[in-house]
Amino acid sequence: MLGIIRQKVGAGCSSAMLQRIRPVASVCRSYSSSAKEMTVRDALNSALDEEMSADPKVFLMGEEVGEYQGAYKISKGLLDKYGPDRVLDTPITEAGFTGIGVGAAYYGLKPVVEFMTFNFSMQAIDHIINSAAKSNYMSASQINVPIVFRGPNGAAAGVGAQHSQCYAAWFAAIPGLKVLTPYSSEDARGLLKAAIRDPDPVVFLENELLYGESFPVSAEVLDSSFCLPIGKAKIEREGKDITITAFSKMVGYALQAAEILAKEGISAEVINLRSIRPLDRATINTSVRKTNRLVTVEEGFPQHGVGAEICTSVVEESFGYLDAPVERIAGADVPMPYAANLERLALPQVEDIVRAAKRACYRSVPLAASA
Amino acid sequence: MMAAWVRNSANIMINRFKSKMGSLGMTNFSSWSSSFTRTFPVVPASCAQNLRIPVGDFSNSPAHFRFCSYRFESGKAETLSDDGDANQVLDLPEGKVKFSYELSFISESAEERECCYRVLDENGKQILPSSYVEVSPELSVKMYSEMVMLQTMDNIFYEAQRQGRISFYVTTAGEEAINIASAAALAFDDIVLPQYREPGVLLWRGFTLQEFANQCFGNKADYGKGRQMPIHYGSNKHNYFTISSTIATQLPQAVGVAYSLKMDRKDACVVTYFGDGGTSEGDFHAALNFAAVTEAPVIFICRNNGWAISTPTSDQFRSDGVVVKGRAYGIRSIRVDGNDALAMYSAVSAAREMAVSEQRPILIEALTYRVGHHSTSDDSTKYRPVDEIERWKIERDPVTRFRKWIESNGWWSEKAEIEARNSARKQILHAIQEAEKVEKPPVADMFTDVYDCPPSNLLEQEKLLRETIKRHPQDYPSDVPV
Numbered sequence: 001m002l003g004i005i006r007q008k009v010g011a012g013c014s015s016a017m018l019q020r021i022r023p024v025a026s027v028c029r030s031y032s033s034s035a036k037e038m039t040v041r042d043a044l045n046s047a048l049d050e051e052m053s054a055d056p057k058v059f060l061m062g063e064e065v066g067e068y069q070g071a072y073k074i075s076k077g078l079l080d081k082y083g084p085d086r087v088l089d090t091p092i093t094e095a096g097f098t099g100i101g102v103g104a105a106y107y108g109l110k111p112v113v114e115f116m117t118f119n120f121s122m123q124a125i126d127h128i129i130n131s132a133a134k135s136n137y138m139s140a141s142q143i144n145v146p147i148v149f150r151g152p153n154g155a156a157a158g159v160g161a162q163h164s165q166c167y168a169a170w171f172a173a174i175p176g177l178k179v180l181t182p183y184s185s186e187d188a189r190g191l192l193k194a195a196i197r198d199p200d201p202v203v204f205l206e207n208e209l210l211y212g213e214s215f216p217v218s219a220e221v222l223d224s225s226f227c228l229p230i231g232k233a234k235i236e237r238e239g240k241d242i243t244i245t246a247f248s249k250m251v252g253y254a255l256q257a258a259e260i261l262a263k264e265g266i267s268a269e270v271i272n273l274r275s276i277r278p279l280d281r282a283t284i285n286t287s288v289r290k291t292n293r294l295v296t297v298e299e300g301f302p303q304h305g306v307g308a309e310i311c312t313s314v315v316e317e318s319f320g321y322l323d324a325p326v327e328r329i330a331g332a333d334v335p336m337p338y339a340a341n342l343e344r345l346a347l348p349q350v351e352d353i354v355r356a357a358k359r360a361c362y363r364s365v366p367l368a369a370s371a
Numbered sequence: 372m373m374a375a376w377v378r379n380s381a382n383i384m385i386n387r388f389k390s391k392m393g394s395l396g397m398t399n400f401s402s403w404s405s406s407f408t409r410t411f412p413v414v415p416a417s418c419a420q421n422l423r424i425p426v427g428d429f430s431n432s433p434a435h436f437r438f439c440s441y442r443f444e445s446g447k448a449e450t451l452s453d454d455g456d457a458n459q460v461l462d463l464p465e466g467k468v469k470f471s472y473e474l475s476f477i478s479e480s481a482e483e484r485e486c487c488y489r490v491l492d493e494n495g496k497q498i499l500p501s502s503y504v505e506v507s508p509e510l511s512v513k514m515y516s517e518m519v520m521l522q523t524m525d526n527i528f529y530e531a532q533r534q535g536r537i538s539f540y541v542t543t544a545g546e547e548a549i550n551i552a553s554a555a556a557l558a559f560d561d562i563v564l565p566q567y568r569e570p571g572v573l574l575w576r577g578f579t580l581q582e583f584a585n586q587c588f589g590n591k592a593d594y595g596k597g598r599q600m601p602i603h604y605g606s607n608k609h610n611y612f613t614i615s616s617t618i619a620t621q622l623p624q625a626v627g628v629a630y631s632l633k634m635d636r637k638d639a640c641v642v643t644y645f646g647d648g649g650t651s652e653g654d655f656h657a658a659l660n661f662a663a664v665t666e667a668p669v670i671f672i673c674r675n676n677g678w679a680i681s682t683p684t685s686d687q688f689r690s691d692g693v694v695v696k697g698r699a700y701g702i703r704s705i706r707v708d709g710n711d712a713l714a715m716y717s718a719v720s721a722a723r724e725m726a727v728s729e730q731r732p733i734l735i736e737a738l739t740y741r742v743g744h745h746s747t748s749d750d751s752t753k754y755r756p757v758d759e760i761e762r763w764k765i766e767r768d769p770v771t772r773f774r775k776w777i778e779s780n781g782w783w784s785e786k787a788e789i790e791a792r793n794s795a796r797k798q799i800l801h802a803i804q805e806a807e808k809v810e811k812p813p814v815a816d817m818f819t820d821v822y823d824c825p826p827s828n829l830l831e832q833e834k835l836l837r838e839t840i841k842r843h844p845q846d847y848p849s850d851v852p853v
Binding site: 085141 | 564594595596598605607612613624625627629630631635653656657660661664816819821826827828
């Protein structure tokens with residue numbers, strides 16, 4: 001835990017960022033009894049390495065993925081191992097290398113395209129949506145597109161509006177795409193391997209703040225054959241009073257909230273969505289039918305978000321089971337401010353999840369007292 | 372096509388960057404979380420700084436320029452001979468640059484426009500002496516017959532659209548020579564990523580008239596299962612990618628396909644087509660740059676036909692057309708008379724040879740004129756003079772020009788002409804009638820191919836739809852087979 005904090009300090013982060021790291025780091029403590037740990041960064045790196053080693057058609061391309069070893073060192077060591085034909089440093093043109101990746105996938109290769117952040121994927125979104133997502137359908141399966149678009153998504157810390165947006169709802173709106181959002185090292189390894197092996201285009205949304213975090217991993221997870229199914233959520237913590245859905249970094253927050261709620265006698269079930277498209281509606285609805293209450297958590301903007309979709313699914317399939325209105329927690333409906341105090345306000349916090357859960361359980365404290 | 376892919380790409384790893392890695396050293400891992408912007412140093416900082424300094428030794432310059440005279444340290448000036456300053460060069464990471472002591476800018480245009488390569492004059496007479504690639508009598512006749520077929524097909528499909536039998540059509544009128552001659556110069560294994568004005572390439576490769584008609588009528592025999600609007604043909608077995616409506620996206624994709632060929636050391640190249648308007652898209656520039664950097668075997672063929680719908684080239688770019696852009700990206704380029712089938716054939720043959728044997732991209736700008744309207748949704752007489760259209764249609768028609776050449780060689784006659792046109796017309800009318808009779812795609816085709824395997828929500832949707840149709844058959848159109 002201390003190691004993580006030291007590393008962030010070494011990177012010259014502000015003290016505001018440290019405040020944000022602490023609660024996350026405390027999650028690790030609850031796992032520390034497990035024997036073997038692995039960072040999300042190493043999980044992604046090893047998954048890439050193993051898939052490249054297993055299939056010569058897999059190659060990685062993007063800005064700084066080769067000699068610089070990736071802007072976040074996810075591709076560390078891969079250039080040395082696989083050479084510049086398979087670890088391709090590209091000119092700075094998202095539309096260019098995304099189009100080239102799509103073309104290579106059209107004709108037999110399996111590209112993994114790294115965006116330095118998914119914010120920059122906006123310069124290439126035409127290739128992802130109009131070409132990658134639709135070609136299999138438009139060509140009636142004459143052209144399939146086995147490609148992975150990956151990189152950090154959502155808010156990091158102190159990097160402002162153009163580096164801090166969550167694109168889960170954007171890509172998840174498109175038939176033809178699969179959208180995965182890993183949280184832990186197990187997720188990162190299992191889902192990235194699944195994404196690379198999948199015959200369809202996959203958008204793989206990582207989180208910068210999770211890269212340095214360690215999670216316990218079992219021997220099964222470390223095995224090179226390990227792979228997770230696409231479209232299946234994971235119940236991270238079982239509970240009976242309320243369901244909390246979350247993905248990516250927010251899973252950690254939801255688990256912390258569950259811990260706090262437990263002390264107050266509320267048993268929360270935390271669902272790590274893992275896959276935003278296909279969405280595991282069955283797991284969500286089964287849980288809601290058991291707990292009769294739901295809080296959805298996401299960092300992205302509220303309108304037309306992942307929470308809205310989950311809410312619709314529950315209203316359609318399990319309305320009669322609900323004992324309270326669904327609570328939706330999302331990022332504020334504004335571009336991300338840079339100032340640390342405002343940035344914190346713009347993002348869901350653990351307290352927000354706790355408060356919403358209590359409201360849904362009719363145990364809320366008056367708002368004025370908590371404000 | 373995909374299945375036949377040879378899995379040998381692992382064998383061609385070249386560690387040409389290995390030595391550079393050493394000098395760069397291992398990157399400082401403590402910078403992980405702060406490296407989200409694009410400004411982190413990729414090259415050593417001293418080099419990066421030098422790249423931004425515009426000019427070298429200002430010993431003869433006004434005083435206010437002098438402040439930067441001594442800032443070249445790692446990119447040092449080096450003397451090649453004893454002639455002093457005149458032969459000094461700036462040694463940059465990508466090569467040496469000579470100094471100039473004139474304050475002069477590169478002109479925005481060359482004094483003369485780039486020349487246009489041509490073999491046949493407007494009357495189909497061979498210009499002597501001209502260098503060109505020999506074409507046999509058989510191949511010449513086949514090329515001409517296919518041009519006639521393409522012209523006839525366009526006329527009849529266009530009429531079918533006017534009669535409301537199909538929703539949309541685009542003709543190639545005026546650009547038949549680019550279509551057929553470029554196709555004839557390629558090998559069948561070469562991969563084509565077309566725009567939408569190159570059906571002649573597909574025709575040349577053996578896509579039948581019935582297959583064309585099935586696509587335009589969106590019936591269940593269409594390889595696209597009726598999912599795309601007319602003229603968006605695609606056929607794996609003809610190495611012809613399904614057409615995208617979006618402009619220029621096929622260009623970077625073509626570089627990707629070429630990269631794939633390169634990885635597998637195939638004896639083939641990629642050919643991609645686009646119009647003058649497409650060169651304004653960012654994708655065009657990205658594609659040329661990437662093709663040059665990745666040394667991809669790809670031929671870019673620009674059909675510069677003067678008009679992007681109603682936008683003339685003068686509003687599209689201020690460069691000398693498209694051909695000059697190749698050099699800016701480090702790509703070998705040629706400008707060709709696109710209405711001269713022999714010139715087009717020769718240029719594409721030579722380009723293919725270089726692309727495959729030297730593993731490099733080539734840019735071809737074919738000058739031509741869009742004689743037809745942009746599409747059936749357009750009336751071009753609203754924005755361009757009718758006599759301009761007529762002049763190109765009558766005096767500069769590429770099909771007539773090539774006919775004159777083969778006739779002068781004694782390979783074609785008036786009788787053959789009449790027979791070819793009658794036969795083409797009959798075959799096309801027949802194909803259309805057949806296509807109209809074929810059933811439209813079934814309900815199942817609505818849901819397949821969104822993914823490799825349909826996910827549960829799609830299976831559910833399909834089930835729901837089928838149940839609803841069963842319950843309310845009268846509310847559903849009878850022309851959708853369940």
